[in-house]
Amino acid sequence: MAEPMLATHGLTRDFRGFRAVDGVDLAVAPGTVHALVGPNGAGKTTLFNLLTGFLKPSGGRIEVAGRDITGLPPERIAARGVARSFQITSLFPMLTAREHVELALQGRGRLGWRFWRSAKLLDRYRGRADELLAMVGLDGLAEVPSDALPYGRKRALELALALALEPDVLLLDEPTAGMGMEDVDRTVELVDRVRAGRTVVLVEHNMSVVGRLADRVTVLQAGRVLAEGPYDEVRADERVVTAYLGA
Ligand code: ADP
Numbered sequence: 472m473a474e475p476m477l478a479t480h481g482l483t484r485d486f487r488g489f490r491a492v493d494g495v496d497l498a499v500a501p502g503t504v505h506a507l508v509g510p511n512g513a514g515k516t517t518l519f520n521l522l523t524g525f526l527k528p529s530g531g532r533i534e535v536a537g538r539d540i541t542g543l544p545p546e547r548i549a550a551r552g553v554a555r556s557f558q559i560t561s562l563f564p565m566l567t568a569r570e571h572v573e574l575a576l577q578g579r580g581r582l583g584w585r586f587w588r589s590a591k592l593l594d595r596y597r598g599r600a601d602e603l604l605a606m607v608g609l610d611g612l613a614e615v616p617s618d619a620l621p622y623g624r625k626r627a628l629e630l631a632l633a634l635a636l637e638p639d640v641l642l643l644d645e646p647t648a649g650m651g652m653e654d655v656d657r658t659v660e661l662v663d664r665v666r667a668g669r670t671v672v673l674v675e676h677n678m679s680v681v682g683r684l685a686d687r688v689t690v691l692q693a694g695r696v697l698a699e700g701p702y703d704e705v706r707a708d709e710r711v712v713t714a715y716l717g718a
Contacts, residue, residue, distance in 0.1 A: 474537050476501040476670040477522070477553070477640050482531035484517050491517040493694035494531065499640075499687075501536075504662070504671040506681045506702075509691035510714060515674045518691070519644055522672070523555050524548040535640065554638035556629045556646065564618035568609050568628050571617060572600035575635035600635075607631045607661060623654035627661065634665060641665070643673040647680050659683050678706070690714065 475498040484492040492514045499505040507515050520526040522533060524545040532541045535551050543551075562571065573596045604613050607627040612620060617628060626646065633641060646662060647655045655677065662671065662684055675681050681688060681702060688705045690698040692714045698705050705711055 473500060475499055475534070476536055477672065478534045479518075479522075480532045480534075482518070482521060482533060483529050484514075484521055484526060485529040491694050492521060492528075495691070495694070495696055497689060497696075499670055499672055501670050502668070503686040504666055504673065504684050506685035506688045507672065507674045507691060508676070508678070508681060508688060509697070512693075513691040514694040515691055516644070517694075519555065519642060519672075519674060522548075522642060523553060549636060549638075552637075552639035553642065554633045554636040554640070555642035555644060556626075556633040562617040562625065562628065565616050567614050567616055568604060568620065568624075568631075569597070569600050569613040571628060572603050572631050572635055573597065575632045576600060579636050603631045603634055606634065606665065608657065623650055623657065626650070626654075626658065630661065630665065638669065640670045640672065643671060643675075645674050645676060647675065647677050655680060682706075 477497070477499040479495055479497040482492055482495045482497070483490065495514075495518060507518065509515055517526065521528050524540075524543055524547070527542055532539060534540065535553060538551070540548050540551055566574070576596045576599055601610065601613065604610050607630050609624060609627055609631065612624060617625060620628065630643075630646070643662065647658050650658065659680055662673070673684070685702055687700060688702050689696055690705055690711050697714055698708045698711050
């Protein structure tokens with residue numbers, strides 16, 4: 472493999488003596504979509520939180536494009552080009568879809584309040600915000616307060632907020648959770664569209680979505696890597712079938 476875009480080496484996280492992530496080695500090649508799957512409690516969320524710096528590892532290392540990011544705080548990891556899709560709970564009910572994206576763009580720009588007044592800059596933010604909204608299929612809904620967006624469209628807005636950071640590595644936490652079939656299909660198309668030029672890591676329960684999107688799959692069980700490989704291979708792995716059936 473070319474140098475991984477994202478790699479972990481023996482990554483471990485303990486919660487008061489309980490090992491939720493246990494020596495995980497992960498290597499995600501640049502430009503690929505890599506799915507993390509596994510039964511409830513396998514450690515997927517904890518691993519995601521370690522990758523974004525929301526949790527500190529108890530042991531092991533994390534590298535982005537060969538550079539060590541272990542133990543860095545979330546904003547420094549984001550500055551290295553790693554972004555996760557925001558959670559709906561972090562949306563502001565009264566702000567419109569466009570205002571959310573404009574704020575995300577401003578946050579990234581780290582521009583002081585003086586620049587906030589610059590009409591030219593505001594125009595630029597607006598233009599880029601509208602491009603991002605169009606990319607996730609929210610053109611036409613730019614002026615709608617986030618509260619009034621249907622569930623699937625809220626999730627699309629979260630994705631636009633992550634894309635505003637122009638990440639090299641995009642982390643998606645259950646992008647189709649709670650969606651009906653139509654929104655699931657839309658989301659698969661959307662992820663397929665935004666993956667261009669990026670590396671994507673997703674946690675996903677829906678195996679049909681994993682099969683449609685992922686180049687490779689890592690199966691976690693009880694904090695450890697149970698299997699890793701292309702979707703078809705992993706799916707046919709007897710240990711994986713057993714882990715899922717709980718047999
Ligand atoms: P998954 O996302 O695969 O369902 P999690 O990463 O949420 O798994 O959880 C893995 C294990 O770690 C579970 O047994 C869970 O109870 C435990 N765990 C997760 N977060 C904490 C925490 N903050 N404190 C104690 N235990 C935790």
